[in-house]
Amino acid sequence: MVEPALWLNYEEQKTWRRLLAVECRLRDRLDQDLRSAHGMTLNDxxxxxHLxxxxxxxxxxxxxxxxxxxSRSGLTRRIDGLVRDGLVIRRACPADGRGSFAELTKAGMDLLxxxxxxxxxxxxxxxxxxxxGLGGLNEGLSRVETALEP
Amino acid sequence: MVEPALWLNYEEQKTWRRLLAVECRLRDRLDQDLRSAHGMTLNDxxxxxHLxxxxxxxxxxxxxxxxxxxSRSGLTRRIDGLVRDGLVIRRACPADGRGSFAELTKAGMDLLxxxxxxxxxxxxxxxxxxxxGLGGLNEGLSRVETALEP
DNA sequence: TACGTCTGGTTGTGCTCACAACCAGACCGC
DNA sequence: GCGGTCTGGTTGTGAGCACAACCAGACGTA
Structure with missing residues (x-):
């Protein structure tokens, strides 16, 4: 045995794992719902x-x-896919020759x-x-966000 | 405007996105902590x-x-990596010729x-x-788990 | 024992992502 | 205006994962 403060007790371990599992299952479920009903990813x-x-x-x-x-490279590829599907177009940024916009198309709006x-x-x-309701969750999220501050 | 029950109000949207973001950041942080201190992934x-x-x-x-x-294929590859690093070995299952065990080595235990x-x-x-404390979280997780039941 | 089916694990393939390298354009000092 | 540096976005590459195909061994029935 090691000093308790450095370890999680049984209840804490259980809760921590449930949190990881529930996150994962919730995301998967929402993704599946969108895929099966609209052929679309939760990420997309x-x-x-946002657009x-x-x-x-x-x-x-x-x-x-x-x-x-x-990541920016990740977004480049994800937008590639949406452009291929006609849901988004790229448009040059007039104010900055380096930049580009991702813009929702009519088809993208309709699908959304x-x-x-x-x-x-x-x-x-x-x-x-x-x-x-989300009152309790909101409260908890604020505290975790603060703890995650660098 | 669409009927409110079908949409999220501003507060709900905000909370929902914070949840997604906090999950992501928490996982990333724990992963980074392990990587930098022990050259090891959160997944590993x-x-x-578990072992x-x-x-x-x-x-x-x-x-x-x-x-x-x-997934099983995912685990096969993850174990491959741990075997390569000497943290885990594969062992044939004596009771079932198809099966195999993943077993923690001394080095794996030490690193853990x-x-x-x-x-x-x-x-x-x-x-x-x-x-x-985790009382509130536990309560909430139970409810979400129930809602996720098929 | 022999045959069809089921199951555990691995391999082939494709997707998504991050990191690093890269390129074009912007910005700054002179 | 002209070099040096910075920044936005894309491309090259490799990691991690899921799905499907596959193989060997187990299990059931006759």
Whole structure:
């Protein structure tokens, strides 16, 4: 045995693993729901949501990558896929010759409109309704965010 | 505007995204801590922990894959890496000629003993202490698990 | 024993991602 | 205006994963 403060007790271990497992299962479920109903990935859905919320329906690549917590090369490839599917187009940034925008197409907006209820229903059902509201979660997230500060 | 029940309000959206982001950051941080201090992945750490908790320090591949929420092919490759590093060995299952065990080596146990305090400290600092205990989290996880039941 | 089926594990393949290298354009000092 | 440096985005490469195909061994039935 080692001093207890350096280890997790049985309950703590169990909770920690459940957290990891639930995260994973929740994400998988939401992804599956979107795939089966709209042939679309949860990740791709995230791109469309962020673009739809931006004024004009477009964002700089780097800005979008930051919001999605994705590397820039990762975003380049993900946008490649969405462009191939006609959901997004690239547009040169007039103010900065290096930059480019990712912009939602009509087809992208339509698909988002169609898929959003599926996603939202999942979030409600699996998370919000299950927890009976998000007050407690919000509180906890703030504390964890603070602890994660560098 | 669409009927509110089908959409998330601003607060709900914000919380939902924070949840996704915090998950991601927490995992990344714990991974980074292990990498920098012990040259080891959070995923690999998970394998060692599960093996160390099994009686005899070994588990059937399929059993281990289930516990890690990993596909069997994924586990095969992950074990390949740990075998290459000398932390785990494969052993034939005497009772079933098809099966094989993954078994912790002395080096694997030593590395786990060395790395565990790092990981545990992270979980305590970023999660348990931040939340002031796990009671609330446990409660919430149970509810989400129930909602995720098929 | 012999044959069909099932199961555990590995291998082939393709996807997604990060890191590093790279290129073009912007920015700065002079 | 002109070099040096910085920055936004893409491309090269390798890691980690899932799905499907596969193989050897186990299991059931006759």
């Amino acid at each position: 859905y995230g791109v469309l949501v 739809s919320e931006a004024v004009g329906g477009y964002l700089r690549m780097s800005e979008l990558a930051d919001r999605l917590l994705l 409109q169609e898929a959003a209820p599926t996603h939202v229903a999942g979030v409600r059902r699996y998370l919000i309704d299950a927890l009976g | 750490y998970g394998v060692l922990v 160390s908790e099994a009686v005899g320090g070994y588990l059937r591949m399929s059993e281990l894959a289930d516990r890690l929420l990993l 003993q060395e790395a565990a305090p790092t990981h545990v400290a992270g979980v305590r600092r970023y999660l348990i202490d931040a939340l002031g």
